[in-house]
Amino acid sequence: MLLPFALWGTAMAAMKPLLDGAGPLTLAWLRLLPAGLVLLLAASLWRGSGSRGWRVDRRDWGWLLLFALVDATAFQGLLARGLVGTGAGLGSVLIDSQPLAVALLARSLFGEAINPVGWFGLLLGLLGILCLGLPASLLRHWWLMGPSVLTERAWSHGELWMLAAALAMALGTVISRYACRHSDPVAVTGWHMLLGALPLLLGSALAPLVDPAAPAFWPSWSGIDWALMAYAALFGSALAYGLFFWFASQGDLTSFTSLTFLTPVFALLCGVVLLGEGLRPLQWCGAALALVSVLLINRRAQLWQPPASLEGPAEVLP
DSSP states (O other): OOHHHHHHHHHHHHHGGGGGSSOHHHHHHHHHHHHHHHHHHHHHHHHOSSSSTTOOOGGGHHHHHHHIIIIIIIHHHHHHHHHHHOOSSHHHHHHTTHHHHHHHHHHHHHOOOOOHHHHHHHHHHHHHHHHHHSOHHHHHHHHHHGGGGSOTGGGTTTHHHHHHHHHHHHHHHHHHHHHTSSSOHHHHHHHHHHHHHHHHHHHHHHHHHHOTTSOOSSOOOOHHHHHHHHHHHIIIIIIHHHHHHHHHTTSOHHHHHGGGGGHHHHHHHHHHHHHOOOOOHHHHHHHHHHHHHHHHHHTHHHHOOOOOOOOSOOOOOO
């Protein structure tokens, strides 16, 4: 269950340098289209071509189209656009804040219980990713001065695009439950990627015709860049999203999506192991808070036991 979040933690880092040679729409459809084809092939081989396989039940097609529009087209387009103007700090904090929105939607639509321990865990997870993603100087100024430190310039580099992407993914996670009612989750995920890539592909092709200053349709990348793109598409999308929506269609959405809080933890640990980077004390604190929050959310039912009402008459002591 942790694998999708570990893959996402490195996929964004792989995509960021690719924007030097391609536009955000190109990056989005190149991530979705191959991943969708791979997932449909995997569903066909895994389930076979019989009653299920890569086919989607006609009763699910309406929800599938909405799923593709919200979670593939909107989310990937907004994410790629946000990467243009944001780094791994506040942008990743906002994109990883979607478990709170999923929890609210799951409570309203599916009646998932979120007791005080669960709410505390969600807020603790948000605090953890703030410590992981934001520089200490900004957190210090926020503590002393409040929201006024986030001026217009602070929000002009892609953070709002990232916040919109987080909301789109939260909605898509909930919609996926409806799109998989009569069909295989892997096949539905593959089709939603394939269909969601088409508007992005069309927009990427038409943009240079409408605006001469727009990025070219086909990216000018080196061999290493194409390898990074392949990693983002096959591992950061096909494998990660296939597993994510398969798990999301099965169990407790609030508990499962809380693992998103671990995405920046995996990204930072990858930098420590592979790039020899060091973590600041504040980041170690954020990682610890994220781990504790996931534990609290997943164990909220066991940790919150309201006192049961007394049954029968109390024993009278002599």
